[in-house]
Amino acid sequence: MAIDAANPVPPVRPRPAGEAQIGAHVPPELVRRTGMPFGEDFNAGPHAYMAALHQTQPPIFYDVSPMCNAWQLIKHEDALFALRHPEIFGNEGGSPFPRDHDDYFYLLPVEIDPPHHRKYRNIVDPLFSPQGVLKLEGKIRKLANDLIDEVIDKGECEFTTDFGRPLPVSVFLDLMGLPQDKRDTFVQWAINLLHTQDRALMVETMNLVTGYLKQVIAEKQANPDDGVISRIAHAEVDGRPMAPKEIFGFVFFLFIGGLDTVFAVLNNIWLWMAENPDRRQEIIGRPDDIDKVVEELLRRWGVTFSGRSVLQDFEMRGVQMKAGDRITCLLPACNFDPDVFPDPLKVDFDRPRKTILAFTVGVHSCMGAHLARLEIKIALQEWLKRIPDFRVKPGAVIEYKPGAVIGPESVPLVW
């Protein structure tokens, strides 16, 4: 069936979930119940857990979960193949966000595959290109310093709420044309959608987000500005104005994608720097290598995954997958594939350059990747210039927030 984002229909195939929906073609010896990404073992140390999968699991295994049963891909090579072949591993029904089946919409551009995908990306890609995001550099540096001003004399902070979240979220809200004074509400909505298995909470939050974004879109249609939402609200595809459902699905996905990811990477990096003063000094001592530093830190702290639907029966490494199955490319695990990144948990700024999967690859590679890289680079440069020496607050208990974006819940620091 041709995909028409202007007139979306719910996925024809429900996502397989739970014990009752393990297909007959799935060999019992490949079935696992890991509890990722909500289980205790996983959240005790998600990155170490995912690195260990290369010793504890076969390269492809079938994980059963109440949310979605899926083949888990942990080899770098396998994920690259899957992500670069959308005709086999597509994004139909790609996301678990609960949607009203009578008023369905696609999350654009992530749930649309070629040939339709590119026309949506073209609308906003220029704003997120390397040149596009460089225009934000001065603003991001100022914001980083304003946030540091607030805490530097106190000798302590809760990194997440004082710096890690407000920096990228404020940049993002300005870019989108959304009000800064609703920042905390937006963040809470993103948390409710990305970090829970509570369907009722997800549905309730979906209703709040939907009502709010529809109202914002209507305002931008009446009073255009230079933000991303306005640009989408006035965009054309195929020589016609975008339909309401295309506009909404695009704005909704950006809203979710932009709020909860960069901060998780920052939290992971700052926790590591707080615990590894020698490595922090190494970063300070290599200012000209900052881009290499950021890339290796992104490899080491991947925070999310790429899920796909199997569109045609396909065999990979001798494993028979059937149309309708789901796969998850466990991107952080792929970044720990020892065949590609020896001693994978070690942070090594001089690793030979290889494709990292933090932002996925292929048609759906992250649209915000250049922005995220720039924010992480500026955060490192400005923070380390002014607070070069810091550690985790004594007695602080670090806990990971379960869910689809991996990072410590809070990172209390002292200096």
Ligand code: HEM
């Ligand atoms: C370090 C921060 C970030 C990480 C690790 C990250 C990661 C990812 C990943 C893994 C995907 C692929 C999803 C899939 O395959 O299903 C993706 C897609 C996407 N991300 Fe990000 N992201 C980050 C920041 C951002 C930001 C700040 C924005 C928006 C401003 C953004 C917007 C998007 C969009 C629009 C897509 C869909 C692209 C498409 O389907 O063509 N991301 N991101």
